[in-house]
Amino acid sequence: MKPRLVFVHGIGGPRDAAADLDEWLRAVAAGARAAGHSAQVSALTGGWGADARFAYYGDLFRTAGAQGGPAGTAEEQDDELLAALLLEAVDERLADPALDPAEARALHAARTRLAPPGGAQGTGAPARRAVNAVTSLLAVPGLRSVGGWLSARATVGMLGQVARYLNRGETDGTTTLDQRIRARVADCLDPDGPNIVVAHSLGTVVALETxxxxxxxxPLFVTLGSPLGIRTAVQPRVRPHPLGTPGTVRRWLNFWDRDDLVxxxxxxxxxxxxxxxxxxxxSRRVDSDGAWVHPAAKYLAQPAVAGPLVEALTTVAER
Structure with a gap:
């Protein structure tokens, strides 16, 4: 039986879905070889070992839609949620006793900008706080490649996609943004056959809800660099609540890197x-080399990630 392999991406700018599918498959192949599964690589990259799909929804973020209510309300809600998400992520990172001193200084600076003393900050304050905080974070070598050396404002725009999804707005008159995104993932699933679903970053939230x-x-659900653990900004907004494993998932592997702020x-x-x-x-920890560990390809090239993934594909195919 030929399984369906569904990749679900996270935040980011416009993508070439075909190119990303090829990159992700090549990363899995590299990780599979390192895990001792060289014999299965040709079946994976050649397309006969799995029907691979890339669930692309990035284009849906290009134009912000109306949520209803007073002008600017939707954007302000998104900005508030993003600031809260960044604040919690920074606090969690600061709790690491092995934190590098230079990174700790940048994180403390970011935290001060996210939660400045003095009470009310005026109109547009959450957006300014987020941009200022990311400016501090981009001073850290391990973090500054987020978004590919983009400016702090552009990086905030990409991170804001998490808030835009979770705030359940931007209707087209019939469906909201989050519904349209999940429909793209649902279209990639095989309703009659086994599906191996691999989701990254925001895609882990999207895939879980889908x-x-x-x-x-x-048979296998794999999450990479997931923000599902963020208590105040993410968990309460994920549906259904409280968080639970979907009924048709038979195994769930969650991979994280210590240096992944997300x-x-x-x-x-x-x-x-x-x-x-x-x-x-x-949940299993992996350790990647390089300046920025969050990209999906970094995770997929890890033997600890690619090994179980290829094993699951082989087991399903042999049934």
Whole structure:
């Protein structure tokens, strides 16, 4: 049986979905070779080992839609949520006792900008705080490649996609932005066959919610660099609430890197409820080299990630 392999991307600018699919598959192939699965690589990259799909929704973020209510309300809500998300991620990182002193200084500077003393900050304050905080974060070598050396304002725009999704607005008159995004992922799932779903960053939230709405069989769900653990800005807004494993997921592996600021509170099994088959996330740490560890390809090239993924594809295909 040929399984469906569905990749779900995270934040970012416009993408070439075909190029990204090729990059992600090549990263998995590299990780599979390192994990001792060279024999399965040609089946993966050649297309006969899995029907690979890239669930692309980035174009839906190009134009902000109206949420209703007073002018500017939707944008202000997004900015507030982004500032809260950044603040919690910074606090979680600051709690690491092994933190490098230079990074700690930048994080403290970012925190001061996100939560300045003095009370009210005036109109547009959340957006300014977020940009100022990211300016501090971009001074850290391990963080400044987020978005590919973009400016702080452009980086905030990309990070703001998380808030835009979770605030459930931007209607086109029929559906909201988050509904249109999940529809793109649902279209990539095989309703009749097994699906291996691999989601990254914001895509982990999108994929989780989509799988709760769909009946597709999912032998393996893989999450990479997930923000699902962020208590105040993400968890309460994810649906259904409280967080739980989708009913059709038979195994869930969650990977995180210590240097991935987005994956704050990465041990998802501590608060995700099991499904009827007692499936909960199994969180595993990986350690990538390089200045910026968050990209999906960095995770997928890890033997600890690619190995179980290829093994699951092989097991399903042999049934």
């Amino acid at each position: 799988l709760h709405e769909q009946a597709a069989d999912v 994956a704050a509170r990465p041990l998802l099994e501590g608060f995700v409820r099991p499904n009827a088959d007692d499936v909960v996330p199994a």
